[in-house]
Amino acid sequence: MIADVASTGLIVLGTLLTLVAALGLVRLPDFFARGHAATKGATLGLALTLSGAAIQMSDRGDVAKLALAVIVQFLTAPVASHLLGRAAHRTGIALSDHTVLDELVDEPDPTFVAKDLK
Amino acid sequence: MNVPGWVAVACYFAWLAMWGDISVPNILSGIVAVAVVLWVSSALPTSAVRHRLHPVALARLFGHFVRLLVLSNWTLVKTSLHPTPTALRSAIVAAPLSQRSPLVSTIVANFISLTPGTLTLDVRLDEPDDPVLYLHVLGFTDVEAARADVAEVERWVLAAVTPRTRTDIADGPHRATVEGAIP
Amino acid sequence: MRMLLPLPVAVPLIGMAVSLLAVRHRRAQRAISSVALVITLLASIAILVNVTRAGTAVTSLGGWPADISIVLVADRLASLMLLLGVAMTSLVLLFAFGQGGTDEASPFYHPAYLALAAGISLAFLSGDLFNLFVAFELLLMASYVLVTLEGNDEQIRSGTSYVVLNIIESVLLLSAIGLTFAATGTVSMAELASRLAELPEGLRVGLNLLLLLAFGMKAAVFPLFFWLPDSYPTAPSPVAAIFAGLLTKIGVYAMIRTETLLFPGGQQGLLLIVAGFTMIVGVLGAIAQADMKRIISFHIISQIGYMVMGLAIGGPAAIAATVFYMLHHIPTKTSLFLVEGIIERHTGTSNLDRVSGLLHRSGPFALLFLIPALSLAGIPPFSGFVGKFALVTAGFEAKQWAIVGVSLLASLLTLVSMTKIWVGAFWGKAEPAVTDGEPVGILRSNKLMSAATIAVVGSSVCIAIFAGPLYSFCESAARELMDPSAYVRAVFGR
Amino acid sequence: MNVAPIVCIAVSFFSASLCIARALRGPTVPDRAIALDALVVVLVNGLGIMVARDGDGLLVDAILVIGLLGFVATLAVARFTESRGSS
Amino acid sequence: MSLALSILTGLLFASGLYLMTHRSLTRIIIGFGLLGNGVNLLLLITGGPPGEAPILGRTGELADSVPQALILTSIVIGFALVSFMLALAWRSWTIDGSDDVEDDVEDRRVARAVRRAESDRPDGEDVESMDPSSPQQSTS
Amino acid sequence: MLTLVGTFFVAAVLCAATGARLGARVFAFVAAPMVATATWLALESSGVLDGSPVSQTFDWVGGTGGFALALKFRLDGFGLLMAALVSGIGLLVAVYSFSYFAEPHEPHEPHEPHEPDGHLSPVREVGSYPKINLGVFSAALVAFAGSMLGLVLANDIVTLFVFWELTSITSFFLIGINDHDTAARQAALRALLVTGGGGLALLAGLVMLSQQAGTTEISGILAAEPRGTVVNVAIVLVLLGALTKSAQFPFHFWLPGAMKAPTPVSAYLHSATMVKAGIVLIARFAPAFASTPPWRPIVVVCGLASLIWGGGRALRQTDAKLALAHGTVSQLGLLVVLVGVGIPAATYAGIAMLLAHALFKAPLFLAVGVIDHQLHTREFSRLGGLAKKWPLLAAASGCAALSMAGLPPMLGFATKEKALAALADSDVSWRWLVLGVIVVGSAMTFAYTARWWMLIFGPRKHEHVHDVATGAKPSAAFVLPVALLGFASLAFGLLSTPVGNVVAKMAVGLDPKAAKKLSLWAGVNTALILTGVVIFGGLAVMKFIAVVQRRRDVGHRIGLSGEKAFDRSYHGVISGARTLTGAVQSGSLPTYVTVTAGVVLAALTAALVSGMRPDMSGVVLANSPAQFVVAVLAFGMVIGAAVVPRRFAAVMLLGGVGYAMAALFMMYGAPDLALTQLLVETLSIVVFLLALRDLPNSFAAPRRSRSKMLRLAVCGAVGVGVTMFALTAGTQRVGQSPTIQYEQLSEKAAGGRNVVNVILVDFRGTDTMGEITVLALAAIGVANLAAAVRRSRRHQMARPVDAFNPPNEFRRSSSSVILDQVTHAVFPVILLLSLFLTFRGHNAPGGGFAGGLVVGGGLAIRYLAGGNAALGRLAKVPSTHIIGFGLLISVATALIPLAVGNSFLESSIYNLDLPVLGELKVVSAAFFDLGVYVLVIGVCLAILTQLGDHRSAPELTTQDAS
Ligand code: NA
Ligand code: NA
Numbered sequence A: 001m002i003a004d005v006a007s008t009g010l011i012v013l014g015t016l017l018t019l020v021a022a023l024g025l026v027r028l029p030d031f032f033a034r035g036h037a038a039t040k041g042a043t044l045g046l047a048l049t050l051s052g053a054a055i056q057m058s059d060r061g062d063v064a065k066l067a068l069a070v071i072v073q074f075l076t077a078p079v080a081s082h083l084l085g086r087a088a089h090r091t092g093i094a095l096s097d098h099t100v101l102d103e104l105v106d107e108p109d110p111t112f113v114a115k116d117l118k
Numbered sequence B: 001m002n003v004p005g006w007v008a009v010a011c012y013f014a015w016l017a018m019w020g021d022i023s024v025p026n027i028l029s030g031i032v033a034v035a036v037v038l039w040v041s042s043a044l045p046t047s048a049v050r051h052r053l054h055p056v057a058l059a060r061l062f063g064h065f066v067r068l069l070v071l072s073n074w075t076l077v078k079t080s081l082h083p084t085p086t087a088l089r090s091a092i093v094a095a096p097l098s099q100r101s102p103l104v105s106t107i108v109a110n111f112i113s114l115t116p117g118t119l120t121l122d123v124r125l126d127e128p129d130d131p132v133l134y135l136h137v138l139g140f141t142d143v144e145a146a147r148a149d150v151a152e153v154e155r156w157v158l159a160a161v162t163p164r165t166r167t168d169i170a171d172g173p174h175r176a177t178v179e180g181a182i183p
Numbered sequence C: 001m002r003m004l005l006p007l008p009v010a011v012p013l014i015g016m017a018v019s020l021l022a023v024r025h026r027r028a029q030r031a032i033s034s035v036a037l038v039i040t041l042l043a044s045i046a047i048l049v050n051v052t053r054a055g056t057a058v059t060s061l062g063g064w065p066a067d068i069s070i071v072l073v074a075d076r077l078a079s080l081m082l083l084l085g086v087a088m089t090s091l092v093l094l095f096a097f098g099q100g101g102t103d104e105a106s107p108f109y110h111p112a113y114l115a116l117a118a119g120i121s122l123a124f125l126s127g128d129l130f131n132l133f134v135a136f137e138l139l140l141m142a143s144y145v146l147v148t149l150e151g152n153d154e155q156i157r158s159g160t161s162y163v164v165l166n167i168i169e170s171v172l173l174l175s176a177i178g179l180t181f182a183a184t185g186t187v188s189m190a191e192l193a194s195r196l197a198e199l200p201e202g203l204r205v206g207l208n209l210l211l212l213l214a215f216g217m218k219a220a221v222f223p224l225f226f227w228l229p230d231s232y233p234t235a236p237s238p239v240a241a242i243f244a245g246l247l248t249k250i251g252v253y254a255m256i257r258t259e260t261l262l263f264p265g266g267q268q269g270l271l272l273i274v275a276g277f278t279m280i281v282g283v284l285g286a287i288a289q290a291d292m293k294r295i296i297s298f299h300i301i302s303q304i305g306y307m308v309m310g311l312a313i314g315g316p317a318a319i320a321a322t323v324f325y326m327l328h329h330i331p332t333k334t335s336l337f338l339v340e341g342i343i344e345r346h347t348g349t350s351n352l353d354r355v356s357g358l359l360h361r362s363g364p365f366a367l368l369f370l371i372p373a374l375s376l377a378g379i380p381p382f383s384g385f386v387g388k389f390a391l392v393t394a395g396f397e398a399k400q401w402a403i404v405g406v407s408l409l410a411s412l413l414t415l416v417s418m419t420k421i422w423v424g425a426f427w428g429k430a431e432p433a434v435t436d437g438e439p440v441g442i443l444r445s446n447k448l449m450s451a452a453t454i455a456v457v458g459s460s461v462c463i464a465i466f467a468g469p470l471y472s473f474c475e476s477a478a479r480e481l482m483d484p485s486a487y488v489r490a491v492f493g494r
Numbered sequence D: 001m002n003v004a005p006i007v008c009i010a011v012s013f014f015s016a017s018l019c020i021a022r023a024l025r026g027p028t029v030p031d032r033a034i035a036l037d038a039l040v041v042v043l044v045n046g047l048g049i050m051v052a053r054d055g056d057g058l059l060v061d062a063i064l065v066i067g068l069l070g071f072v073a074t075l076a077v078a079r080f081t082e083s084r085g086s087s
Numbered sequence E: 001m002s003l004a005l006s007i008l009t010g011l012l013f014a015s016g017l018y019l020m021t022h023r024s025l026t027r028i029i030i031g032f033g034l035l036g037n038g039v040n041l042l043l044l045i046t047g048g049p050p051g052e053a054p055i056l057g058r059t060g061e062l063a064d065s066v067p068q069a070l071i072l073t074s075i076v077i078g079f080a081l082v083s084f085m086l087a088l089a090w091r092s093w094t095i096d097g098s099d100d101v102e103d104d105v106e107d108r109r110v111a112r113a114v115r116r117a118e119s120d121r122p123d124g125e126d127v128e129s130m131d132p133s134s135p136q137q138s139t140s
Numbered sequence F: 001m002l003t004l005v006g007t008f009f010v011a012a013v014l015c016a017a018t019g020a021r022l023g024a025r026v027f028a029f030v031a032a033p034m035v036a037t038a039t040w041l042a043l044e045s046s047g048v049l050d051g052s053p054v055s056q057t058f059d060w061v062g063g064t065g066g067f068a069l070a071l072k073f074r075l076d077g078f079g080l081l082m083a084a085l086v087s088g089i090g091l092l093v094a095v096y097s098f099s100y101f102a103e104p105h106e107p108h109e110p111h112e113p114h115e116p117d118g119h120l121s122p123v124r125e126v127g128s129y130p131k132i133n134l135g136v137f138s139a140a141l142v143a144f145a146g147s148m149l150g151l152v153l154a155n156d157i158v159t160l161f162v163f164w165e166l167t168s169i170t171s172f173f174l175i176g177i178n179d180h181d182t183a184a185r186q187a188a189l190r191a192l193l194v195t196g197g198g199g200l201a202l203l204a205g206l207v208m209l210s211q212q213a214g215t216t217e218i219s220g221i222l223a224a225e226p227r228g229t230v231v232n233v234a235i236v237l238v239l240l241g242a243l244t245k246s247a248q249f250p251f252h253f254w255l256p257g258a259m260k261a262p263t264p265v266s267a268y269l270h271s272a273t274m275v276k277a278g279i280v281l282i283a284r285f286a287p288a289f290a291s292t293p294p295w296r297p298i299v300v301v302c303g304l305a306s307l308i309w310g311g312g313r314a315l316r317q318t319d320a321k322l323a324l325a326h327g328t329v330s331q332l333g334l335l336v337v338l339v340g341v342g343i344p345a346a347t348y349a350g351i352a353m354l355l356a357h358a359l360f361k362a363p364l365f366l367a368v369g370v371i372d373h374q375l376h377t378r379e380f381s382r383l384g385g386l387a388k389k390w391p392l393l394a395a396a397s398g399c400a401a402l403s404m405a406g407l408p409p410m411l412g413f414a415t416k417e418k419a420l421a422a423l424a425d426s427d428v429s430w431r432w433l434v435l436g437v438i439v440v441g442s443a444m445t446f447a448y449t450a451r452w453w454m455l456i457f458g459p460r461k462h463e464h465v466h467d468v469a470t471g472a473k474p475s476a477a478f479v480l481p482v483a484l485l486g487f488a489s490l491a492f493g494l495l496s497t498p499v500g501n502v503v504a505k506m507a508v509g510l511d512p513k514a515a516k517k518l519s520l521w522a523g524v525n526t527a528l529i530l531t532g533v534v535i536f537g538g539l540a541v542m543k544f545i546a547v548v549q550r551r552r553d554v555g556h557r558i559g560l561s562g563e564k565a566f567d568r569s570y571h572g573v574i575s576g577a578r579t580l581t582g583a584v585q586s587g588s589l590p591t592y593v594t595v596t597a598g599v600v601l602a603a604l605t606a607a608l609v610s611g612m613r614p615d616m617s618g619v620v621l622a623n624s625p626a627q628f629v630v631a632v633l634a635f636g637m638v639i640g641a642a643v644v645p646r647r648f649a650a651v652m653l654l655g656g657v658g659y660a661m662a663a664l665f666m667m668y669g670a671p672d673l674a675l676t677q678l679l680v681e682t683l684s685i686v687v688f689l690l691a692l693r694d695l696p697n698s699f700a701a702p703r704r705s706r707s708k709m710l711r712l713a714v715c716g717a718v719g720v721g722v723t724m725f726a727l728t729a730g731t732q733r734v735g736q737s738p739t740i741q742y743e744q745l746s747e748k749a750a751g752g753r754n755v756v757n758v759i760l761v762d763f764r765g766t767d768t769m770g771e772i773t774v775l776a777l778a779a780i781g782v783a784n785l786a787a788a789v790r791r792s793r794r795h796q797m798a799r800p801v802d803a804f805n806p807p808n809e810f811r812r813s814s815s816s817v818i819l820d821q822v823t824h825a826v827f828p829v830i831l832l833l834s835l836f837l838t839f840r841g842h843n844a845p846g847g848g849f850a851g852g853l854v855v856g857g858g859l860a861i862r863y864l865a866g867g868n869a870a871l872g873r874l875a876k877v878p879s880t881h882i883i884g885f886g887l888l889i890s891v892a893t894a895l896i897p898l899a900v901g902n903s904f905l906e907s908s909i910y911n912l913d914l915p916v917l918g919e920l921k922v923v924s925a926a927f928f929d930l931g932v933y934v935l936v937i938g939v940c941l942a943i944l945t946q947l948g949d950h951r952s953a954p955e956l957t958t959q960d961a962s
Helices: A002-027 A032-057 A060-090 B004-017 B024-040 B055-081 B100-113 B145-159 C007-021 C026-054 C076-099 C103-104 C109-125 C129-147 C152-182 C190-196 C203-220 C225-234 C239-263 C267-289 C292-313 C314-347 C363-376 C384-396 C401-426 C447-465 C467-482 C484-492 D004-026 D029-054 D055-084 E005-021 E023-047 E065-096 E106-121 F002-049 F077-102 F134-153 F157-175 F182-213 F218-224 F229-243 F255-259 F263-272 F276-288 F295-317 F322-342 F345-374 F391-405 F411-425 F433-456 F476-494 F496-508 F528-541 F544-550 F554-584 F589-609 F625-643 F645-666 F671-692 F709-731 F739-750 F755-763 F765-795 F817-838 F846-877 F879-899 F925-948
Strands: A101-102 B051-053 B090-096 B118-124 B132-138 B161-163 C057-060 C071-072 F053-062 F069-075 F909-914 F920-921
Touching: A002 A032, A002 B055, A002 D004, A002 D029, A002 F134, A032 A060, A032 B055, A032 B090, A032 B100, A032 B132, A032 C467, A032 F739, A060 B004, A060 B100, A060 D029, A060 F817, A101 C225, B004 B024, B004 F817, B024 F476, B055 B100, B055 B145, B090 B145, B090 F920, B100 B118, B100 B132, B100 B161, B100 F002, B100 F322, B100 F817, B118 B145, B118 F817, B132 B145, B145 B161, B161 D029, C007 C026, C007 C109, C007 F069, C007 F295, C007 F765, C007 F879, C026 C057, C026 C071, C026 C103, C026 C109, C057 C484, C071 C076, C071 C109, C071 C190, C071 C484, C076 C103, C076 C109, C076 C239, C076 C314, C076 C447, C103 C239, C103 F496, C109 C129, C109 C239, C109 C484, C129 C152, C129 C190, C129 C239, C129 D029, C129 E065, C129 F765, C152 C190, C152 C203, C152 C225, C152 E005, C152 E023, C152 E065, C152 F589, C190 C203, C190 C239, C190 C484, C203 C239, C203 C292, C203 F218, C203 F589, C203 F709, C225 C239, C225 C292, C225 E106, C239 C314, C239 C484, C239 F671, C267 C401, C267 F554, C292 C314, C292 C401, C314 C384, C314 C447, C314 C467, C363 C384, C363 C401, C363 C447, C363 F925, C384 C401, C384 C447, C384 C467, C384 D004, C384 F182, C401 F182, C401 F554, C447 C467, C467 F053, C484 F276, D004 F625, D004 F645, D029 F645, D055 F645, D055 F671, D055 F817, E005 F589, E005 F625, E023 E065, E023 F345, E023 F625, E023 F645, E023 F671, E023 F709, E065 F671, E065 F755, E065 F765, E106 F077, E106 F182, E106 F554, F002 F053, F002 F069, F002 F077, F002 F134, F002 F496, F069 F077, F069 F134, F069 F157, F077 F134, F077 F263, F077 F276, F077 F345, F077 F476, F077 F496, F134 F157, F134 F263, F134 F276, F157 F229, F157 F255, F157 F263, F157 F276, F182 F218, F182 F229, F182 F255, F182 F554, F218 F276, F218 F544, F229 F276, F229 F295, F255 F263, F255 F322, F255 F554, F263 F322, F263 F345, F276 F295, F276 F322, F276 F345, F295 F322, F295 F391, F295 F433, F295 F879, F322 F345, F322 F411, F322 F433, F345 F391, F345 F476, F345 F496, F345 F920, F391 F411, F391 F433, F391 F476, F411 F433, F411 F476, F411 F496, F411 F528, F433 F528, F476 F496, F528 F544, F554 F739, F589 F709, F625 F645, F645 F671, F671 F755, F671 F846, F671 F925, F709 F909, F755 F765, F755 F925, F765 F879, F765 F925, F817 F846, F817 F925, F846 F925, F879 F925, F920 F925
Parallel strands: A101 B090
Antiparallel strands: B051 B161, B090 B132, B118 B132, C057 C071, F053 F069, F909 F920
16 A cells, blocks of 8 residues: 555655656757756656555566666667757757857868758 | 676666566576677777776765755746746856866766766876866856866765776776776 | 378478578579479479369368368369479570579579569469468568569569568458357358358458458559569569469469459459459550560550459359460560570670661571460461450350450550560661670570570460360369369369 | 546546657757657556556556556657757 | 447557658658557457457356457557668668668659750650660769 | 371471481471371362362360360362462472572681671672571471361361461461561561451451351351341451452552562462462452452452552562562462452463463572572662573573463463453453453563563673673582473473363363463464563563653552551551550559549449448447547548648557447447457557658658549548448348357357457357468568568668667766666566457457467557667567468467368367366367467567567578578
């Protein structure tokens, strides 16, 4: 019973966090800000939901697989945002008006021409 | 096989975990499967840098991680639901690193991405430049604070995962092939 | 037969696998292809002999009961087509060896060719509608690789059209099969024979039309033939030859199965119209061309019209005529493409404006063109005459005056376009001039190519000579086709 | 107890539609890519809810597979966007 | 039968086919991707009602396993076709810097010959040109 | 008889084979079968003439199912006459040809460049004929003779048609034998198409007649005398065949053109034999069918028109051979009227005249050939005075000419008398009109014959004629055939009574009432008076010939009209074909796809019209709310993918649709599908981006948007139709799916709990075998195209090659430390998972496909991390070997059961009781799945390495074409 409650709580929390991530995706002003939302919210949200699910599982293998899935999510989510962010920066995607500082200098490339990236 | 032993052990447990029970066929097939997997993986290029793990420091690192992850999500909830100009104030900061170990830097980078208000954009370890981590800061206040955050995380990680080869600024990973060459 | 029936499918696939392992050794690949096809050929002969002696042969794959597994069914039509298909594939391979360039252009010629052979065999033998789809995909995918074998500008452009249109055809076929399963709960053709009849009229018509549409596209009937004349001419000659001889006939074969087994007599009126337009539009297309490959490519369409005509007329006589027409058309058409391949190799072009006077280079070679050309035009005493005469007779018997008139007109127009090739390429001053020294006899310059071509032309001639026994075989095949219950009995043993 | 999963799934659908909205709106390739990445996460989240509801291990494999490979698409977009930007 | 999925199937067919009527090979391939999904969905929804996964030992009404097997085959074949067509598009791009499918050269020649004949020879009584080997017939 | 006909074709093969070596001696092979035939005819003649025909049947296609083809021959009196003509004249022509082609005229430059020829130039170059290919020529000639023999002996519609068409074909080669001559080629083509087309009409007519009569035997058809509308149509068709073959107005135009052929051909085919085929047919059919409505009007009008037109044209010719050719048209017209009118006496006269015509026309042609051969001209203006120079030739020609003009004591006279008398004595009402025309025609015949002989042999009119002086005297052997035939006209004329009796026995074969008599002197009767009128008229024509010739050449214009009409229709067909083909085969893929979609729409509409209606009681809005929501989301993404004008965006939206599909599969109870779909979709996105990475992001603006609405409408309608169809088919199932049996058998008999997987590797394993082969083919297709790209790169290093910049080859900074590290961590897990899924698949979702695709995903990650370099040694393994190995495992697993007497793909379950492991169940189908796993890995590796980083991709080609 406690397990059920804990499980449900975790799942509800996780689902709400993914909702927050999705909201951030829509509401935040530039790509990088959205990246924050997608990476952090989605990762923790998923971790919580899967943990909630793991509580419900009777099969040890399933629990192990869910745990593995959470670990993998922690490993891969930041990679995705890192690569997308770097690509976005390199291809000259506009930063929001709230941006006050940009210390990242992409390597000078004389042939660089930003293609249409939309 | 150019694979650290703990990787093999991890793989073996992963195999058993997938099947979900520890039976004789699974135990035996696990040996074969892990051998095959590591053999195939060893056909791929791997890093030459070896590391030593410190369990206690690892646990502490994990604690920091969970704490900051929850915190970061709380910040995110606030920002997403109520995006004020202050919360949206952004910057891209170059934070210097103190070592060139790819593994350590990766852990730092992922940590940074999941902690409040920061997102790793790039890590550059190549010589001759100094190693540096670029991060995007949401809810930006000042540059030094951001750099300090990165330095702190790097300290935690280095305590848990120590490169066995010299990977400091003076000596890059590409030359570091001799084990235990830390001065 | 349990042993024999899977071999024409499995042996080329084994060959393909080994050929892929030998991808860097062309001679080994040649040996593998030869061995695989010879074994396949022997198996096909054995199957035909068995079927002729003991009637329809069936094996259910996997050893499961026939109603839940895929069955291979060799009735007379299937085993005849199988043997023809494998024989042509083998002879054309010989031609390709002689021509050289084709398997030198890509190490994937042999694997793809063997896959094509397996697909063709499976398409003829399969007694399962979905498996037939898989067979189609198999041979189509192999054909995609083969039409773009050299990857040059021309092949890519025409290959793209070919691929796109055939993919649409595949989607249609799969949809039709899916809907058939939805309506009947089975994809076994024997099972379908009874279940489809229970369906309400509208649904049955819809399924019938969709299947005919998909197979008709494969067979290149009007108005779905666009892909053919644009793609075959750019393919390497040995590839084009096997496509021309076989692939469209597989579509016709499937149409025959649809109209005899699944929906007996389903859409004859429609098919009659389609047949007429296919004949005329195809042959007019041929007349409009200035390139030999394109002329004979358009002829394929026109001749498909004849086969559809027999199917549309229906009844044992017309079906027998169609089967015989297919039997005649496969080697005859193949040989024309092979002849064209020799011309192209010898002169470097297939354009009628640039080639002429071949008769003066080699009389026997001219004969190699003339026999299949006249045969396709329905000139006696060649095999095409027998086929056309049988169709015309059946048409008259069924009082289908219009289609007979159209078919005779198409015949005359075929003669027009064949004489166009003859006059353009074989008569006149020998051009282009042979550049390197002595004018070598066309046939002597490449013995392997010539031998293959002669063998194919020879088989076409043999069909005329042995038209008697062959035709009675076709009549037996047609009688089998007209009796779907026999098919069902053979499959289920009840 | 039965309400929670249904509500969660409904919320997940709302999240998914938000992701799809971003994917449709863009405006840049990375924007769409991150939206798609998030969509995959929402999908896995939904699977997690279903797993918990049914106590059924059938979907766990799918979760692991998507977890391992779901970011491949994002990865690919990122790499190719970068390569195009710098030609 | 699910009406929503039936309509989605129709939409996949319509949009897939529509994209395939374009010149750009990329669009064609995307169209085929949609069409392929449409066929798979068609097979799924018409093949039987939803149910439990057809794995023995599970409770409840199992879904029909046959359409699933057929769809699985179809998915894999679709992947094969998409891969090959993408390679075609790539090759096409390396030839002329575009993935557009150009009109067939010979077909255009025939069509041009018609137009030229109409303008050149108002009253075609040219006995010579009955001979196919004469240059009159050439359509270059 | 078949053997006899066959010998001609054997001779043809010999001729073709040896013609080049033997030269003119090859005509021995032509002569041999003629001699054989003549001998055989002589042996058979007495019996046949006594009224017992010889028959022979050879079954070609047996008649078990109703359809039969037989070669049936019958030698009756009429056949005897025709066969005698074919072989007799053939023999003489062969002898003649030997001299014609061999004698003095060796080509100056043997087989060297062929100068453009001057059509019918007044003076030809010496030796232009000897350049022709004697092998082909003699082969065609003897093959023609055999065909003609078969034709005249045919007693079956098939037999008749076979030889009918063969004579057309062989004639085509003979007319076009001088194929460097454009005019000759055209003439050959015209002749072939006119007679060949007529042949097809004949075929249709004959088949219709035979079906009405219930027999294919000609004698049977004639005996049955069927009547009715079908028969009337058939008769028109048959006559069309006959009149085209016999060059009757309005199809006469091919015959003068056929004079492009060497003279022996003109003499043999185009006067004595082939053109008589139509006469033969009309003669055979007239007794039975002359009373049908269409017969007489057609036969009489065409015959008389030809008679007059031919005569008029002959008078105007300046070329001796053409004059004869036009004369042939004219005389054939008369023959058509006589044998076709259906009056026994006229039939008799016609047959006699047929003999007479063969006897006088052939020598006249041959004589022209001699002159042409010796003097290199046939122009009247350059000839004259040859009577003194070559008196034998002049005398023989004179006899033939007299016969042609219908003067006594020649056979021509007797037969013409008989003809006039037959018509005059008949009781048909329009006989005088016909007779009048015949008289006019005969007068013209008289005139042109006289003119012909006088201009050649008579006194010279032009003093500048020097050619005559230079010509060498023809050899005796050369003139012999002319003389024999010419004097035969005289001899037969003198012996006209006995000859007439023989002819009577021959005519009985056609019509028992046609047994009449022939004589030089039948007393003063109408016919004799008419002959007088003819002679007088002829002289008058000669008198005023100059006047006639000065007038506008109406005949020429009329005559040309047929040719023009033919050429016009030929051009019409060609340009029509081009217009049609240009419109239908537009070459535009969008058009093709739209048309195809239109046809699909038509099919769906037809189904709806014939009552396809869904049973809406079984339809719900959605199976679950979740399904509905996913469907709506997918809907949005589909629309997005279809309209978004950017490549990457479209690809990503397509991916989104794919994921939605996976979700739908999952909800529907298809976890295997969902898993596979997810993996495939993921890999597809990678492949999409790999292939399209260099293409501009925006699609090019559509070139023409006029058709956009149409295309949208058609495709949209198809979508609606598919929805309707799905609802109908999905709600009206009539049978049961075998899934129930599968569920029962899956674990018990096949050893697996995952029914879908068991179906894939066992129940329907053949599908899977085909499908993995398709996958393998796709991979090698990709590799093949990649090799083509590499080849072209190496050759032309221009744009867009320079612009090409694969992701892993640019600056080092593009590599990512983070990605590298994560990849290292994740990859082994991916491999383990793949093995797990593969082996677990028989019992739970997974299997070889899913496993292999998981590895593919892992490889993609590694590839994306660092290109082929990151694949390390794996990228060096030829992926084709992996594919081949996988395929080998699968197919071998399927084949092995055959060796132990089981079925293909039959799987076995081994329950092993091993010491440590305990009880272990091994299903042989697992090996099949293992093969699938290996193959799929190879395919993914191939696509990644070949499509991705093509510069460092392993070279799979044995050698690159350079
Ligand atoms: Na030419
Ligand atoms: Na292109």
